């Protein structure tokens with residue numbers, strides 16, 4: 001985003017809303033003006049939402065598409081929740097994961113779904129940090145979820161390497177999603193420990209696991225056995241969608 | 251993405267934090283489901299969510315109406331509402347089971363309580379997305395008191411600076427906890443932020459003479 005400094009009156013309302021701390025007040029010709037640091041701006045769109053940042057002059061705007069680099073457009077896709085990436089067709093940064101799992105069968109019994117939500121919370125992530133994780137995972141033969149906006153930025157899915165031109169782009173967060181057979185859970189969680197030690201940001205870790213017939217959660221038991229903390233609040237798919245799918249037939 | 255997951259806070263505070271997600275699945279049961287989802291929003295609205303919204307138009311907290319949210323449904327419609335008690339969530343599930351629409355229903359909140367509600371209605375839940383917490387460079391994160399607010403918007407739209415600013419204004423007596431709770435939640439465009447839960451979290455900053 002950019003500030004039209006002709007319009008800006010330097011009131012400073014906008015500055016605290018930016019999750020990337022990209023908006024600063026500077027002095028231009030003796031007058032206070034807002035300025036957006038283009039390296040820091042993640043294109044999340046918050047500052048141009050008139051119901052959120054009530055800029056008295058409507059001074060913040062987005063350059064027309066033809067004047068924005070591909071990298072900046074990618075920042076927008078990964079940072080602004082109101083944009084839907086053409087690959088997923090849904091707003092947000094990943095798939096519908098557990099939300100429609102009872103009908104998509106994305107993760108069935110005998111499997112685990114894992115998501116590393118890179119940069120979440122609060123710190124954001126560069127593509128370079130995401131690549132550290134995807135390259136680790138690729139070495140273990142992990143196949144990333146195809147229906148995820150990250151797929152378009154990856155140069156080689158077999159190595160987890162991203163296209164050079166995107167490495168220095170930064171996003172509010174991006175989700176590395178994949179599914180593994182349950183038997184590989186311990187091995188891959190240990191790889192994730194290695195990734196955590198290596199990266200220069202944070203990630204929130206999700207695990208999707210189906211209920212067994214007797215109501216137990218194999219993924220939960222696995223985490224407990226490995227000493228991995230599991231928060232009490234989670235997201236439960238009630239299983240009322242149709243057509244219902246919980247066993248992998250293909 | 252799992253933007254209702256990874257909310258932080260005490261067990262007591264999180265016991266006032268349930269999020270309903272009713273989601274049509276692209277390519278499976280989304281076709282022609284817009285009207286069903288509009289009916290869902292009407293029905294759950296009667297139970298009294300403390301926030302709702304959509305990425306497309308914004309939230310009731312920032313002044314959007316239910317009619318605008320319904321009109322803004324896309325071809326893959328979704329309903330998201332936040333409730334401040336298990337009892338309200340129980341009532342919502344009861345109503346949704348009665349409607350029997352065949353659309354996926356997911357509930358974020360304390361797992362044991364959700365499982366208890368499922369058992370009461372004789373439902374076998376399908377799967378769960380567990381939060382395995384935060385990994386990596388945690389020393390760079392904001393303090394836990396700030397994270398508790400920030401994580402109510404899973405898309406990361408509530409900035410650390412805004413939370414700090416709201417807390418400072420409450421401390422200075424320039425905003426009430428109620429006003430600060432609304433201001434802080436405005437950047438959360440999906441309507442996942444829970445203002446009712448935020449109010450007691452802000453009350454501790456009210457200067458002693460105002461109590």
Ligand code: SF4
Nearest residue numbers: 018041042044045047
């Ligand atoms: S688009 Fe988002 S990151 Fe960029 S300046 Fe505006 S609020 Fe900050």
Ligand code: SF4
Nearest residue numbers: 008009011012014055
């Ligand atoms: S809110 Fe608008 S007028 Fe005020 S400082 Fe920001 S850009 Fe300038």
